[in-house]
Amino acid sequence: MFLSVEEFNDRILCPDLSDTEMKRLHEEVQKIYKTYCLEESIDKISFDHFIIEEIHNIAQGPYAGVVKLQTMRCLFEAYEHVLSLLENVFTPMFCHSDE
Numbered sequence: 163m164f165l166s167v168e169e170f171n172d173r174i175l176c177p178d179l180s181d182t183e184m185k186r187l188h189e190e191v192q193k194i195y196k197t198y199c200l201e202e203s204i205d206k207i208s209f210d211h212f213i214i215e216e217i218h219n220i221a222q223g224p225y226a227g228v229v230k231l232q233t234m235r236c237l238f239e240a241y242e243h244v245l246s247l248l249e250n251v252f253t254p255m256f257c258h259s260d261e
Contacts, residue, residue: 166194167241174231188225195221198240207247213240 170190173183198207199214216236220227231237 166190166197167237167244170194171237171241174228174237179229184228185225187231188221188228191217191228191231192221207240207244209240209243212236213243 170187174187176183179187195214195217197203197205199209199217200206213236216234217240220231220234
């Protein structure tokens with residue numbers, strides 16, 4: 163998730179997105195939603211409800227709506243949540259494992 167959102171952020175912040183790029187980014191939002199936000203997803207992350215709802219609205223809306231993510235806080239908050247999980251949960255678990 164961290165790398166997916168980081169790469170997505172780099173591309174979404176382009177001020178002059180082409181129609182084709184907006185479609186690609188919209189498809190990525192749909193994939194991010196299905197992979198990390200759906201209750202039945204194996205890789206689900208427990209985000210705040212507002213994050214899931216806002217990502218869902220963009221994923222289900224028209225592709226041109228993806229540009230709203232340039233100013234919405236949901237993607238930034240999701241990124242921060244995942245970064246916190248990496249730093250506070252998964253990195254210590256890895257460092258203390260035998261592997």
